[in-house]
Amino acid sequence: MQPHETADDASGSPANITQANAYCRQKAGPPGYALYYALLQLPPSKRDAAYAVHAFCQEIADIHSAVHDPGVAHAKLDWWRQELARLFAGNPAHPVTRALLSVVENSKLSREAFEAVLHGAEMDLSQMRYLDFAGLTHYCDAAGGAPAELTSKVYGFDNPQTPTLARALGHAITLGRRVTDAGVDARSGYVYFPIDELQRFGVTAADIQNGKYSPAFVELMKFQHARARGAITDAAAAIPKQDRRKQRPLLALAALQLALMDEVAASDYKVLHQRIDLTPLRKFWRAWRAR
Numbered sequence: 001m002q003p004h005e006t007a008d009d010a011s012g013s014p015a016n017i018t019q020a021n022a023y024c025r026q027k028a029g030p031p032g033y034a035l036y037y038a039l040l041q042l043p044p045s046k047r048d049a050a051y052a053v054h055a056f057c058q059e060i061a062d063i064h065s066a067v068h069d070p071g072v073a074h075a076k077l078d079w080w081r082q083e084l085a086r087l088f089a090g091n092p093a094h095p096v097t098r099a100l101l102s103v104v105e106n107s108k109l110s111r112e113a114f115e116a117v118l119h120g121a122e123m124d125l126s127q128m129r130y131l132d133f134a135g136l137t138h139y140c141d142a143a144g145g146a147p148a149e150l151t152s153k154v155y156g157f158d159n160p161q162t163p164t165l166a167r168a169l170g171h172a173i174t175l176g177r178r179v180t181d182a183g184v185d186a187r188s189g190y191v192y193f194p195i196d197e198l199q200r201f202g203v204t205a206a207d208i209q210n211g212k213y214s215p216a217f218v219e220l221m222k223f224q225h226a227r228a229r230g231a232i233t234d235a236a237a238a239i240p241k242q243d244r245r246k247q248r249p250l251l252a253l254a255a256l257q258l259a260l261m262d263e264v265a266a267s268d269y270k271v272l273h274q275r276i277d278l279t280p281l282r283k284f285w286r287a288w289r290a291r
Contacts, residue, residue, distance in 0.1 A: 128189055260276070
């Protein structure tokens with residue numbers, strides 16, 4: 001049985017696909033979450049498939065945030081590698097992979113695409129600081145780009161460049177989350193802002209982890225915000241016109257991230273001691289407007 005806190009009994013999964021889909025919805029985007037409003041932009045016939053893929057990505061992302069023992073975390077990743085093998089052999093054990101069984105076939109998803117999501121989790125387990133922007137870029141591509149490319153194939157596309165461009169947008173959204181989640185990250189031991197940029201602005205990782213606000217911190221955050229906003233805006237604009245309707249969930253997530261970043265900026269970047277979020281009504285409105 002896998003080392004997973006929410007695992008079922010010895011069977012390891014719900015009895016049928018309806019239960020598996022319900023598990024995926026609760027895991028990935030229950031009502032009130034940004035993803036819930038983003039996936040409302042999909043036709044109902046595609047939502048269960050999208051939730052299944054997002055639930056897989058969430059299961060993997062949760063490993064570093066929920067598990068503090070590196071040995072246990074690596075064991076979980078190893079279990080998921082084995083579960084991917086079972087999925088592609090047609091006999092998955094977990095509710096998420098049971099829900100994915102038909103999705104993999106219908107959307108022609110490769111095992112390598114799922115393995116790429118595991119790589120982002122591996123980076124979080126092995127590295128809590130980045131020397132420069134190149135290192136952070138590699139992380140954002142693995143942690144955000146790979147999942148976005150995977151999910152874009154479930155949303156659907158006609159232009160062969162769309163998955164690659166979706167990956168760039170997922171990368172940019174993850175860069176933006178480093179701004180909005182700076183305090184949450186720091187409380188978990190992570191300071192993603194590159195060390196050379198911290199030095200340039202006169203801010204230390206310890207300052208961020210200790211919740212120290214200062215004019216230098218605000219300037220650092222303004223710089224990070226502007227760069228991430230530009231990256232998200234440019235990447236969203238690059239999604240091919242013929243596929244923008246199909247990729248509405250990803251475009252909605254981009255719009256929601258931009259709105260949240262602006263909310264954080266309006267607070268003068270007071271994110272180190274609290275988690276700032278949009279209200280459910282604002283999430284619904286911004287996701288709908290992204291149409």
